Amino acid sequence: MAKTHYKLIILGAGPAGLTAGLYAARAKMDHLLIEKGAEGGQILLTDWIDNYPGFPDGISGFDLAEKMLAQANRFELNSLFGNVVSMDLTEPVKRLELEDSDPLTCNTLIICSGAHPRPLGIxxxxxxxxxxxSYCATCDAPFYRNMHVAVVGGGNTAVQEAIHLTKFADKVTLIHRRDELRATKILQEKAFANPNIDFIWNSNATKIQGTEGVEELHLKNNDGKESVLKIDGVFVLIGVLPNNEMLPLDILKADAGGFIPTDLETRTVVPGVLAAGDIRSKEVRQVINAAGEGATAVLAAETYLTNLS
Ligand SMILES: Cc1cc2nc3c(=O)[nH]c(=O)nc-3n(C[C@H](O)[C@H](O)[C@H](O)COP(=O)(O)OP(=O)(O)OC[C@H]3O[C@@H](n4cnc5c(N)ncnc54)[C@H](O)[C@@H]3O)c2cc1C
Structure with missing residues (x-):
């Protein structure tokens, strides 16, 4: 009969889960990593990662995901393709329900289910x-060769992806609701120096129109003035929402945004349940801290398991 109980289950194989998997496998813990999509999580949505140490020239999101997985596999990562649809965290042995297979149980659970792009809702x-x-410039940019696209957002992701889009589109218009970008200075300098990017400040997107595809983006500036941009594509890059639909949010005392609070050791309020990466309640959501928290969570899980026995 297939094994159904593990000392440690890691939910999600983005940078947090892959790092947790590396640490758990290398420590020879009785572990299982569950992923419903492709290993790598959101880094598969980005063209280029310039701010993860160890890669002086930067690295593509896809290559970084492959390398993280290969490193964990070198230590015999135990992983399963599966979609966790709900869980019971009320008992010391935690129980996970999966979409297409039998339930699994564990003594410790690391939640690394991450986040997904926030829609505009217009x-x-x-x-x-x-x-x-589109919510992914890396995936869709090549469709916009010689066209005019808009990017909505003003943070690192929006600016980075606007720069990437200029490799394909003739013109990229970045629309931001404030009068300055939130992105780091170095990205801002690159974007301002790029002749194919122009900026519309203090404006919100209010409607997208088109029949077969996008034709118009309707805007309203902060003074109430409305305008229409003739456009071939709209990239929405305005932050992320938590992947939390399978989590008991009340038991985990999720914050108002649905993210999971933890202490510095990544421990949630439920003994034996840790959370790492973008699903955590925090300010900065980057690969570097997702990976760091994945490592911290495994060490916290080990301590919890040692205290159990
Ligand atoms: C377009 C874009 C560009 C970015 N650029 C950068 C950058 O340049 N530098 C940087 O540092 N960061 C960047 N980020 C942020 C970075 O990608 C995230 O901070 C990081 O991926 C978070 O890792 P994570 O493991 O916490 O979650 P995620 O990467 O979101 O991974 C979570 C994983 O959990 C899986 N999962 C979720 N629910 C379930 C379930 N029920 N059952 C099974 N599996 C499940 C998902 O399929 C996913 O694979 C970017 C993000 C985006 C969207």
Missing amino acids: PGEKELAGKGV
Whole structure:
């Protein structure tokens, strides 16, 4: 009969989960890493990562994911393709329900389920998603060769991806609701120096229109003035929402945004349940701290298991 109980289960194989998997496998813990999609998580959505140490020229998100997985596999990572749909964390032995396979149980659980891009929530967005509305420049930029696209957002991701889009699109218009970008200075300098990027400040996207694909982006500036941009594509890059639909949010005392609070050792309020990476309640969501928290969580899990026996 297939094994159904593990000392440690890691949920999600983004940078946090892959690092937790590396630490658990290398420590020869009785572990299982569960992932419902492709290993790598959100880094698969980005073209280039310039701020993860050890890669002086930067690295593509895809290559970094492959390297993280290969490193964990070198220590015999035990992983399963599966979608966790719910869980019971009320008993010392935690129980996970999966979509297409038998339930699994564990003594410790590390939640690394991450996040996903936040939608604008405006008319036309849902209808034209995949037909000109995109949340991933890396995935979709090549479709916009010689076209004019808009990027909505002002943080690191929006600016980085606007720069990437200029490799394909003739013109990229970045729309931001404030009068200055939140992105780091170095990214701002690159974007301002790029002749193919222009900026619309103090404006919100209010509607996306088109029949077969995106044709118009409607804007309203902070003085109430409305305008329409003729456009071939809209990239929405305005932050992330937690992947928490399978989590008992009340028991984990999720914050108002649905992220999971932990202490510095990544311990949630439930004994034996840790959370690492973008699903944690925190300010900075980057690969470097997701990986660091994945490592911390395994060490916290080891301490918990030692105290159990
Ligand atoms: C477009 C974009 C560009 C970015 N650029 C950078 C950058 O340049 N530098 C940087 O440091 N950071 C960047 N980030 C942020 C970085 O990608 C995240 O901080 C990091 O991926 C978080 O890692 P994580 O492991 O916590 O979560 P994620 O990467 O979100 O991974 C979570 C994983 O859990 C899986 N999962 C979720 N729910 C379930 C379930 N129910 N069952 C099974 N599996 C599940 C998901 O499929 C996913 O693979 C970028 C993000 C985006 C979207």
